Amino acid sequence: MKIKGILLLILFSVFLLSFLQIGICDIGLVATYPHAFDFIVPPGTYIHGSDLYLKLKNTGDVTLVVNITADPPFGVEVYLSADQVIIKPGKEVIIRFAINVTEYVVPSNYSFKITALPIGAIISGGETTAITLPAYAVPIDLKVSGTAYLLTVLVVDPIGNPIEDVLIQLYVVVDETLNQISEQKGVLKQKVIPGTYHIIVRRGSKICNQTRIEVTNDTT
Structure with a gap:
């Protein structure tokens, strides 16, 4: 009976340790981009290029699920290379984007954002746990002129x-x-x-x- 009691205590301790490791895991995400995105274009312009991107790096020790969204004004379309990514610890991904300023845009000054929002962490065993982290927003300043x-x-x-x-x-x-x-x-x-x-x-x-x-x- 004493041996069983010791085994039970050891198993309980291992389970408790495992639970604590999940609870104190380090979660971190860093977002960078090459420069400020400030465009002056006429209606009917398709903005694209190799330096239009957002780089996301997982600086924590758990895998993250990150949603990518944009909130452009009417008449402006944003194309993203991905709308959701899974980033392993220590790894980084690059989200490329292009902007279509359609002919329906009223000439004016506009500001909008491309946002990376961590929504979940994948823990050991493959389960996804919801998390709350701040969103990372990349500002886009767009001046649309009528003369082209x-x-x-x-x-x-x-x-x-x-x-x-x-x-x-x-x-x-x-x-x-x-x-x-x-x-x-x-x-x-x-x-x-x-x-x-x-x-x-x-x-x-x-x-x-x-x-x-x-x-x-x-x-x-």
């Missing part, structure tokens, strides 16, 4: 032949910060409004050329 021009960028070799195997990236310059609004191969065509723009031409990972231009109301 079609900008065409073509890359040619020294004798004037088009070079098609290059990537042309277009950025709008806001307070000396480059905000990417488009990238296309070979030829870039994009509606723009008066302002300062930066163009980078890449072949593979190498930058072949870059230049800055001003688009004004007198631009033809």
Whole structure:
């Protein structure tokens, strides 16, 4: 009888220890992004590019379930690479996004957010437990102007032949910060409004050329 009592005590202690480990688990999520997202575009603009993303890192010791949402104004569509992700401890995921400013948007200044909200933790055994953590919001500032021009960028070799195997990236310059609004191969065509723009031409990972231009109301 004494032996049974000791075994029972040991089993109870193991169960209690396991329960305490779940209760004191470390839960953490860090959200980062490459720069402030501040765009000045006309209606009918599709904003996309390689530096439009949100990086989420699980800094805790349990697997997290995170919902990704956006709350754009009427006429603006946000496309997310995922609306829910599962992130293991110490791992990170990248959520890419694109913004479609449709022709129905009334020219004005808009602000909205892309939000990452942890909703659950996956504990040992595969069970998901609801958790309460603050949401991480990425602010998007969008100025929609009514005057637009079609900008065409073509890359040619020294004798004037088009070079098609290059990537042309277009950025709008806001307070000396480059905000990417488009990238296309070979030829870039994009509606723009008066302002300062930066163009980078890449072949593979190498930058072949870059230049800055001003688009004004007198631009033809």
